[in-house]
Amino acid sequence: MNPTSLRPPDGDPPRPPARRSRTGIEATAKIRGEAVARRLAEGYPDSRCSLEFRSPFELLVATILSAQCTDRRVNMVTGELFRRWPTPAALAEAEGVELEAVIHSTGFFRAKARNILGCCRGLVERHGGQVPATLAELVRLPGVGRKTANVVLGVGFGRAEGVVVDTHVGRICRRLDLTRHSDAVRAERDLVRVVPADHWITFSHRLIDHGRAICRARRPRCTECLLADLCPRRGLPAENTPPERQDS
Numbered sequence: 001m002n003p004t005s006l007r008p009p010d011g012d013p014p015r016p017p018a019r020r021s022r023t024g025i026e027a028t029a030k031i032r033g034e035a036v037a038r039r040l041a042e043g044y045p046d047s048r049c050s051l052e053f054r055s056p057f058e059l060l061v062a063t064i065l066s067a068q069c070t071d072r073r074v075n076m077v078t079g080e081l082f083r084r085w086p087t088p089a090a091l092a093e094a095e096g097v098e099l100e101a102v103i104h105s106t107g108f109f110r111a112k113a114r115n116i117l118g119c120c121r122g123l124v125e126r127h128g129g130q131v132p133a134t135l136a137e138l139v140r141l142p143g144v145g146r147k148t149a150n151v152v153l154g155v156g157f158g159r160a161e162g163v164v165v166d167t168h169v170g171r172i173c174r175r176l177d178l179t180r181h182s183d184a185v186r187a188e189r190d191l192v193r194v195v196p197a198d199h200w201i202t203f204s205h206r207l208i209d210h211g212r213a214i215c216r217a218r219r220p221r222c223t224e225c226l227l228a229d230l231c232p233r234r235g236l237p238a239e240n241t242p243p244e245r246q247d248s
Contacts, residue, residue: 033178033194035230040199040206043226047205049155052078056131056156057088057123063148064115069106077103088129092120115143135161146185154201163191164204168211175215177232 040047050071053059058078065074081102085091091099099113106112122141123129131152132138138149147166153159165173165184173179179190195203214221220236222228 029178029190030194032176032230033191034196036176036178036227037195037199037203039226039230040203040210044206044209047202047209049151049205051075051155053156054082056133056152058082059156060119060131060144060148060152061091061116063151064119064143065103065106065112067112068108073106077106088120088123088131092117092124112143118142119144131156133157133159146188150188158201160197160200163188163195163200165191166204166208169204169207171217172207172211172215175220175231175234175236176227177234180234 049059051059051062051066052075053062061081062074062078065077081099084102085094085099094117096113096117099116100109103109103112103116119141123131126140127137133153135146135149135153138144138152139146146162147164150162150164153161154164163169165188170179170182170184170187173187173191174182178194179187181187181190191203192200210227211217214225215227222231222233222236225231
């Protein structure tokens with residue numbers, strides 16, 4: 001067959017471009033993720049976990065309390081909490097009603113009290129009262145999911161096992177098109193593919209600070225954003241044309 005016979009006749013509409021492969025899409029997201037992490041590190045060099053703690057144990061309990069609660073409120077509660085029950089063994093023996101009264105202002109206090117008591121009993125019975133430093137052991141403790149485990153490992157032990165994905169991190173990363181998942185576990189799988197591992201521990205802290213200052217949920221300040229030229233702004237209306245930048 002003459003190859004010219006395969007060409008569309010003059011006047012036919014052009015064929016649509018081939019769809020990008022998943023590999024190509026992931027490569028683009030990886031380039032964007034690396035640039036986002038680098039820009040955030042430049043813009044928020046001092047970002048850190050805002051929970052107050054003196055040990056991995058205190059960080060673990062504080063992180064459990066931080067669910068659906070501000071870190072500021074948690075910090076207001078943990079001083080009295082750890083004054084009364086300073087160790088996993090002491091907290092494991094606490095009366096549920098007394099613990100609930102101390103943590104009441106953090107919300108969902110009954111569920112949090114159950115989780116904290118179960119977690120501390122697990123620390124005493126399985127780990128000699130010490131907080132384990134592996135993801136697999138941490139997530140077996142009551143009330144400890146991947147988010148809490150990643151906070152403890154990254155902030156408490158300096159171990160980068162994954163990316164902490166809370167409500168704010170997930171929201172901003174979807175806006176940046178680094179993930180399209182609302183489920184935190186699936187979103188984390190996407191982020192560990194596209195964010196360099198040496199940024200995993202600080203990435204979420206920087207995103208949270210950026211979200212508070214610029215990338216707000218309802219009225220983001222896109223024209224002031226250091227990520228403006230990198231951001232596809234998924235879910236946002238086409239307005240506030242961002243400034244161009246030369247670096248990436």
